[in-house]
Amino acid sequence: MRQVYFMRRVDGTGPIKIGCSDYPKSRAAQLSSDYGCAIEVLATVPGDFIDERNLHLKLARYRCAPPFGRQSERKTPVGGHSEWFEPSPAVLAVLGEAVATKRVPLTKAERREKLFAERYLAGETLQQIADDYGITRERVRQILRRAGVPSLGMREEHKRHFELTAADETAIEMLRAGARPKDIVQTAGIRKHRVGVLRRHIGLEAAPRGTWLKRPDGDELTARICELYRAGVPTSEIAAATGLSAQPCVYRYLARAGVKPGRKERLTIDAVEATRLFNDGATLKEIADRLNCYPRNVRDALVDHGVAVSNEELERRRVERVRAANTRRRAA
Numbered sequence: 001m002r003q004v005y006f007m008r009r010v011d012g013t014g015p016i017k018i019g020c021s022d023y024p025k026s027r028a029a030q031l032s033s034d035y036g037c038a039i040e041v042l043a044t045v046p047g048d049f050i051d052e053r054n055l056h057l058k059l060a061r062y063r064c065a066p067p068f069g070r071q072s073e074r075k076t077p078v079g080g081h082s083e084w085f086e087p088s089p090a091v092l093a094v095l096g097e098a099v100a101t102k103r104v105p106l107t108k109a110e111r112r113e114k115l116f117a118e119r120y121l122a123g124e125t126l127q128q129i130a131d132d133y134g135i136t137r138e139r140v141r142q143i144l145r146r147a148g149v150p151s152l153g154m155r156e157e158h159k160r161h162f163e164l165t166a167a168d169e170t171a172i173e174m175l176r177a178g179a180r181p182k183d184i185v186q187t188a189g190i191r192k193h194r195v196g197v198l199r200r201h202i203g204l205e206a207a208p209r210g211t212w213l214k215r216p217d218g219d220e221l222t223a224r225i226c227e228l229y230r231a232g233v234p235t236s237e238i239a240a241a242t243g244l245s246a247q248p249c250v251y252r253y254l255a256r257a258g259v260k261p262g263r264k265e266r267l268t269i270d271a272v273e274a275t276r277l278f279n280d281g282a283t284l285k286e287i288a289d290r291l292n293c294y295p296r297n298v299r300d301a302l303v304d305h306g307v308a309v310s311n312e313e314l315e316r317r318r319v320e321r322v323r324a325a326n327t328r329r330r331a332a
Contacts (some may be wrong), residue, residue, distance in 0.1 A: 002047070002048050004052050007024075007040065010038040047103075047104040059094065064084050064086050120140075176204070221242060225250055269301040
């Protein structure tokens with residue numbers, strides 16, 4: 001039977017080891033050979049590795065390295081997995097309580113963690129445990145993770161309880177037909193997260209990232225996007241014009257073509273004419289309409305030509321235009 005043991009040197013000095021084993025006496029003999037000194041078992045109580053871990057967490061601040069034998073010559077730093085503890089009053093109190101009660105000294109919360117772990121490892125789901133205690137399944141999952149219990153995922157015996165709705169059936173048919181998640185969400189009326197759950201339920205692997213770029217008209221679409229981008233069209237307008245869902249899709253097609261955002265080719269604009277119009281008081285929008293381009297292309301051309309086009313200058317011009325318009329309106 002598996003037991004939690006407490007060990008120490010025979011002469012009663014040095015740290016105390018807390019571990020778990022089916023044969024504590026054999027473990028003591030093995031440690032005596034490893035460390036080169038006699039080690040005896042102080043006490044054993046019924047328990048398992050969950051009880052051992054709870055004791056380690058409770059006494060974590062008293063961890064230490066074995067200061068004797070061949071292991072001490074390595075001077076290995078004490079980590080979070082050391083089973084040796086200083087003989088502090090707290091450690092001795094735990095040992096005394098274990099000897100007196102013949103069981104592992106655990107708090108109410110630690111006993112609950114152990115009970116949850118036993119039920120979960122026995123086959124119960126997180127939801128079943130949560131319903132019995134009036135808490136959420138997420139809280140049960142957190143307690144099990146703190147106790148060091150590995151997640152078992154959706155086990156085979158629980159998959160048969162996976163209920164499918166009519167919308168789920170429609171989504172599964174579309175998944176097997178190779179439809180895109182976006183189309184499935186719009187057609188079946190379910191959430192995108194549900195599509196992933198259904199895909200895993202039927203054992204269908206998701207398409208590798210970026211495969212949506214490989215479409216029959218991919219080359220023509222890529223050339224069109226690059227043409228619009230080099231013409232200075234904003235990516236939001238490019239996405240709307242080409243039928244893409246969002247701006248990140250535009251950037252992926254640009255990356256596919258080797259175009260780096262922020263370093264795109266600019267339109268060849270008559271910078272001298274743009275400068276003349278700007279000095280005459282025309283706005284960037286008016287100049288862009290005159291030269292058949294976008295305001296950002298005009299601004300880039302003016303900056304390259306050495307014209308100050310700061311935000312303060314543009315705001316000053318806007319105020320002057322408003323004042324002039326107000327003066328003309330009063331005069332009329």
